[in-house]
Amino acid sequence: MAIDVAGISREQVEQVVRSVLLRQLSGKPAVDHKPNPLVVNISARHCHLTDDHIEILFGKGHTLTPQKWLYQEGYYAAEETVAIVGPRRRMLPEVRVLGPSRGASQVELAFTDAISLGLDLPVRISGDVQGTPGCLIVGPKGSLELREGVIRAMRHVHMSPADMAHFGVKNGEPMQLKVESPGCTTVLDNLVVRGGDDKIKLEVHLDTDEGNAVNLPNATKVDLLKQSGGSCGCRK
Numbered sequence: 001m002a003i004d005v006a007g008i009s010r011e012q013v014e015q016v017v018r019s020v021l022l023r024q025l026s027g028k029p030a031v032d033h034k035p036n037p038l039v040v041n042i043s044a045r046h047c048h049l050t051d052d053h054i055e056i057l058f059g060k061g062h063t064l065t066p067q068k069w070l071y072q073e074g075y076y077a078a079e080e081t082v083a084i085v086g087p088r089r090r091m092l093p094e095v096r097v098l099g100p101s102r103g104a105s106q107v108e109l110a111f112t113d114a115i116s117l118g119l120d121l122p123v124r125i126s127g128d129v130q131g132t133p134g135c136l137i138v139g140p141k142g143s144l145e146l147r148e149g150v151i152r153a154m155r156h157v158h159m160s161p162a163d164m165a166h167f168g169v170k171n172g173e174p175m176q177l178k179v180e181s182p183g184c185t186t187v188l189d190n191l192v193v194r195g196g197d198d199k200i201k202l203e204v205h206l207d208t209d210e211g212n213a214v215n216l217p218n219a220t221k222v223d224l225l226k227q228s229g230g231s232c233g234c235r236k
């Protein structure tokens with residue numbers, strides 16, 4: 001089934017990844033050197049696609065074109081966007097594709113997006129999509145039915161082995177993020193550690209709902225704290 005999106009895409013500039021670089025500059029003892037500065041970024045709604053799905057949606061032989069490089073080396077917001085269609089034909093136009101391509105396609109939305117689509121989304125760690133809702137993905141050259149893979153990404157912090165050692169945490173453990181901002185200082189629990197290799201930079205990912213709730217663009221200070229006890233609430 002093909003749906004013509006030409007008439008419904010709008011002149012809306014999708015701000016894919018709004019970011020604020022928050023460095024801890026003063027008041028720290030000399031020994032408290034973090035391996036990396038703490039960066040907190042908001043991931044706006046986006047999707048990841050397989051090579052096969054890119055060809056279905058954008059045409060035979062098509063590959064993604066980087067538009068903006070993200071903070072983690074090698075990752076980018078692509079020029080390509082798709083429309084995400086939920087039950088009852090409600091739709092989000094111009095959802096940004098992030099590159100590079102992946103082994104499985106996945107759509108990451110905020111709860112507000114999910115409500116507007118009529119989807120009841122589970123909170124999942126990226127890649128853990130078993131039993132999640134699907135959607136229709138529409139591109140300029142074709143469309144496909146994604147059987148599962150629409151999630152609200154669990155808030156998380158990317159860490160190198162040195163970062164994990166610095167904070168005394170392991171992959172999959174929960175942390176807390178304290179955000180000081182005018183009128184709405186907030187501590188977010190269950191920020192799951194996503195451990196990577198030495199190239200991974202210390203970076204927190206929140207979605208737009210979370211970022212707006214804590215007034216991240218106007219934040220004056222951010223801190224990562226160990227969460228005592230409990231699990232992050234994720235399934236793995």
Ligand SMILES: [Zn+2]
Pocket residue numbers: 156158205
């Ligand atoms: Zn992330």
